[in-house]
Amino acid sequence: MGGFFGAVSQQDVTLDLFFGVDYHSHLGTRRGGMILHDAQDGFQRQIHNIENTPFRTKFEGDLPSFHGTSGIGCISDTDPQPLLVRSHLGLYAITTVGIINNAEALIAQYFSRQGHQFMAMSSGKVNSTELAAALINREGDLVSGILRAQELIDGSLTLLILTQQGEIIAARDKLGRLPVLVGQKAGGRCVSFESFAYHKLGYQDSYELGPREIVRLTPDGVETLSPPGRQMRICAFLWTYYGYPNSNYEGVNVEVMRYRNGAIMARQEAARGELPQVDFVAGVPDSGVPHAIGYANQSGRPFARPFVKYTPTWPRSFMPANQEVRNQVAKMKQIPVPDLIEGKRLLFVDDSIVRGTQLRETVDFLYERGAKEVHIRSACPPIMYGCKYLNFSRSNSDLELLARRTVQELEGDEGQNHLEEYADASTQRGQCLLRSICDGLHFSSLGYQSLDGLLESIGIDPDRVCTYCWNGRE
Numbered sequence: 059m060g061g062f063f064g065a066v067s068q069q070d071v072t073l074d075l076f077f078g079v080d081y082h083s084h085l086g087t088r089r090g091g092m093i094l095h096d097a098q099d100g101f102q103r104q105i106h107n108i109e110n111t112p113f114r115t116k117f118e119g120d121l122p123s124f125h126g127t128s129g130i131g132c133i134s135d136t137d138p139q140p141l142l143v144r145s146h147l148g149l150y151a152i153t154t155v156g157i158i159n160n161a162e163a164l165i166a167q168y169f170s171r172q173g174h175q176f177m178a179m180s181s182g183k184v185n186s187t188e189l190a191a192a193l194i195n196r197e198g199d200l201v202s203g204i205l206r207a208q209e210l211i212d213g214s215l216t217l218l219i220l221t222q223q224g225e226i227i228a229a230r231d232k233l234g235r236l237p238v239l240v241g242q243k244a245g246g247r248c249v250s251f252e253s254f255a256y257h258k259l260g261y262q263d264s265y266e267l268g269p270r271e272i273v274r275l276t277p278d279g280v281e282t283l284s285p286p287g288r289q290m291r292i293c294a295f296l297w298t299y300y301g302y303p304n305s306n307y308e309g310v311n312v313e314v315m316r317y318r319n320g321a322i323m324a325r326q327e328a329a330r331g332e333l334p335q336v337d338f339v340a341g342v343p344d345s346g347v348p349h350a351i352g353y354a355n356q357s358g359r360p361f362a363r364p365f366v367k368y369t370p371t372w373p374r375s376f377m378p379a380n381q382e383v384r385n386q387v388a389k390m391k392q393i394p395v396p397d398l399i400e401g402k403r404l405l406f407v408d409d410s411i412v413r414g415t416q417l418r419e420t421v422d423f424l425y426e427r428g429a430k431e432v433h434i435r436s437a438c439p440p441i442m443y444g445c446k447y448l449n450f451s452r453s454n455s456d457l458e459l460l461a462r463r464t465v466q467e468l469e470g471d472e473g474q475n476h477l478e479e480y481a482d483a484s485t486q487r488g489q490c491l492l493r494s495i496c497d498g499l500h501f502s503s504l505g506y507q508s509l510d511g512l513l514e515s516i517g518i519d520p521d522r523v524c525t526y527c528w529n530g531r532e
């Protein structure tokens with residue numbers, strides 16, 4: 059995934075940028091970068107590997123040498139950035155979030171039109187931010203270049219540019235898959251993926267970019283350079299899974315949405331007479347917890363935390379390359395509370411079920427610890443399609459997805475023609491999928507949030523929300 063933050067002010071913005079970027083650390087684990095601009099000294103930039111050490115620790119040592127009245131930074135789950143680019147459009151820094159599915163075709167096209175080289179990374183691939191910059195530089199100005207690049211890219215492109223004049227240009231993806239918000243305080247403006255990041259730094263909400271909109275930020279204000287488009291498909295997973303609880307997107311708070319989502323699941327189950335008798339409702343940490351609170355409050359079943367993650371010495375960014383060690387780390391993080399597990403009937407809510415591997419391990423762990431029943435609820439419908447719009451690296455092939463794999467096991471290739479039915483628990487095929495997953499993973503019962511329930515809990519016009527993961531709707 060990835061996230062970004064930028065600030066421009068009459069004062070120095072180094073600390074705002076440092077903390078603002080750091081507050082996006084939950085969105086990526088690979089690279090962090092900051093670049094500042096000062097009228098006298100120009101640009102200063104640093105990029106660090108944050109795979110095993112958090113952003114703040116890595117950049118603390120750089121702070122004394124940084125200064126500037128404007129800057130942009132990122133947490134990147136892909137390539138190193140921000141990049142500093144010199145072209146006929148001037149010298150500028152750029153950071154991007156999104157995915158370019160047709161990168162190889164665009165590179166070939168670039169070479170065929172007198173473009174001769176890109177810097178290659180050790181994998182031989184071209185840095186996707188450099189490719190985006192190359193596409194932008196083909197036009198006569200930054201705004202036309204950004205719009206053209208967004209048209210050419212299959213995937214999505216959201217970006218920040220810091221110009222030689224110390225202004226920030228922010229562009230939201232053409233269908234607004236991700237949010238871009240502007241904050242303001244006296245003598246300064248900032249731009250951010252997460253709204254809580256600037257609230258903590260003393261900025262007030264100022265503006266939320268529409269899809270495809272491009273704005274310029276100066277210390278005095280925000281100016282629209284290219285107007286928003288009509289169509290939007292903001293990612294529903296922002297609310298269900300990866301957005302931070304304190305953030306708002308399109309005016310809808312993440313934590314509050316999750317309570318509402320859990321409550322709707324419980325309400326729908328109660329209406330069908332399917333609410334199980336359990337001793338505790340719990341959430342799979344971290345993002346399953348608020349969905350579980352909503353479910354518990356609505357169902358009247360008590361909320362509890364039968365296991366708690368040990369986080370102080372296991373930062374989220376600790377990602378050993380070896381899968382066996384990763385599994386071991388995942389287990390070491392889960393510390394049970396035996397009194398809340400032994401002999402108990404538990405209902406766990408998870409934010410989603412993707413491959414099912416981790417959930418299977420969690421459930422086995424609970425049975426090993428003496429749980430009597432383990433019921434599972436997914437806060438969103440069965441995931442049938444991998445994301446092709448964001449670098450949302452949760453699956454490489456659709457058949458890695460638990461629901462798709464189970465459909466294949468149940469009915470072979472023919473089953474892939476009936477995904478809509480399989481995703482709907484009120485159909486025979488939907489029931490079959492539920493039973494099969496439930497048996498395979500040893501759940502006492504299984505329930506998925508319905509797509510209507512999910513959209514109700516988000517609460518904005520359903521046509522403006524991306525639901526591709528669940529129904530394949532483009």
Ligand code: SF4
Binds near residue numbers: 292293447448
């Ligand atoms: S496909 Fe899924 S993860 Fe990707 S943008 Fe749409 S809802 Fe989000």
